[in-house]
Amino acid sequence: MEHPLRVGEFLPSDAPVAAADAEIAAPPAGAVAPLPPLPNLPAADxxxxxxxxxxxxxxxxxxxxxxxxxxxxxxxxxxxxxxxxxxxxxxxxxxxxxxxxxxxxxxxxxxxxxxxxxxxxLKQIVVDKASNLVTAGSGVSLYALYSALAAQGLALQAGSCPTVGISGHLTGGGHGLLARSHGLTCDGLLQANVVDAQARVLRANATSEPDLWWACRGGGGGSFGIATEFKIEVFPLKTTRVFGVSWKLSQAHAAQLFAAWQDWAPNAPSNITSIMKVGPAGQGLITMRCIGQSVGSESELRSELRRLTAVRPPSSALSVQSLAFLDAVKHFAGPLAYESGLMKAKSDYVLTPLASEGIEAMMAAVAPIVSGGIVLLCDSYGGRIADVAADATAFPRRAGTQYCIQYFSSWSRSADTAAHLADVARVYAAMRPFMPGASYVNYCDLDLDDYASAYWGDNLARLVAVKQQYDPDDLFHHAQSVPLSVPTA
Ligand SMILES: Cc1cc2nc3c(=O)[nH]c(=O)nc-3n(C[C@H](O)[C@H](O)[C@H](O)COP(=O)(O)OP(=O)(O)OC[C@H]3O[C@@H](n4cnc5c(N)ncnc54)[C@H](O)[C@@H]3O)c2cc1C
The missing domain is CATH 3.30.43.10 (Uridine Diphospho-n-acetylenolpyruvylglucosamine Reductase, domain 2)
Incomplete structure (x- = not known):
């Protein structure tokens, strides 16, 4: 998804993007035990x-x-x-x-x-143009990968934030503006090298450690071992078409437009990946912006987008640009430097189209919030994402998944934290009656009661079995790692 923390192609004009207060800088004195002598490793390592x-x-x-x-x-x-x-x-x-x-x-x-x-x-990148392969150290950023590939006329399907790391992104799935045309980032993974809990280096691929390879594609980071290298299938791509169009609407008209996007986006030609952003515009109005990318023709794209522009006249005209792949990356990325802010997000997968009552509830919950205070980013699914069977990788949201809603808020002053958290919680609560309880592991949310079922659904039992096999002592543990047993209701 194009991310609101980035200036990029679109951001509510009053949302903060850069310098922010740090709420937690250092542990309380005495909270951390003194370290034992460090391992004897040279600076080259x-x-x-x-x-x-x-x-x-x-x-x-x-x-x-x-x-x-x-x-x-x-x-x-x-x-x-x-x-x-x-x-x-x-x-x-x-x-x-x-x-x-x-x-x-x-x-x-x-x-x-x-x-x-x-x-x-671990930042080496080796591109094998003849075989459409990249071998990347697990510490590289998405932008480092994009630029190395673009220099060889190749591309990778992944998210739009340039400083996101490949490790967390790929192992959690990885949705970006080529997702409907080329699948999720994890779908291209041919091999992950992983250091396991016994400090063994494992090569996980289709024939060696296949269960670990399966888990590395959607099971999320930090549960099975430490990935050190990824071998990923990539593809030739020179130019793409990027688009954006905005509306400022009453709640009723916004609901009408959202219904049209919902009908169209998950079922559009797989060339086209779109994201619909919904936010408050003040005075009870709603701002909506549809952005996206197509690897098909401009005429197809323009014809498809009439499904939206015919519903309500845009407040800023549709823009379609043909850009080289790396320019398209930059178009959505905004600044390439690392940015930090204060933020909170929650997510919902929409597995069957939302009824009109659900769409109306969304608009009613968003409209009263201060302009720029929240944005709902709706990432379209379907296309190539849906071509992979739900149990073929650990990432479970495949055929039938319509889109993922991310309820996102960012701010810069610690003093505003409580208000922003409350806004996100209120909109999320308003949507509970209409949602199936499925969330995206890469938009992790500590408020979830049963995160494991929400993230992994029917794939949870197999993930638990992989965890038992590779990390029976739960060495690789964090607040939402794959558990050693399936939680009981
Ligand atoms: C600004 C921004 C934009 C984003 N845009 C998108 C987007 O467009 N599409 C999308 O799908 N998601 C997006 N995300 C979400 C992103 O994909 C996840 O947050 C992802 O997990 C981040 O990976 P990371 O390596 O940067 O994070 P980290 O915080 O470093 O790691 C995330 C998790 O992976 C584990 N981990 C890290 N390295 C390894 C390793 N080598 N081996 C095993 N486990 C490891 C960590 O322990 C942690 O549990 C975005 C997030 C932000 C903040």
């Missing part, structure tokens, strides 16, 4: 960073400052060997740790006050 070290602060920022923690030790691993040694060290010393890549976990599931095993030193 690892960079150890403690709070007193000069470069410590450079690696600290996380996307959600509300969840940022300052670790007693960050080990920026540059080799697979270093990852294996660090796993062995934290396990044998019984240390609390987290695994960190891009640091975009909404709930800070990659944050620790103890040890951060940080894979951002």
């Amino acid at each position: 690892v960079q150890f960073l403690r709070p007193q070290d000069a470069r410590y602060a450079d690696y600290l920022p996380a996307a959600n400052k509300r969840k940022q923690l300052a670790p007693a030790l960050r080990a920026v691993c540059k080799t697979e060997h270093a990852v294996a040694v660090m796993v062995d060290w934290v396990r044998s010393n019984g240390l609390s740790f987290a695994v960190r890549c891009g640091g975009h976990s909404y709930e800070g599931l990659s944050q620790s006050s103890g040890v951060a095993i940080d894979v951002r030193g």
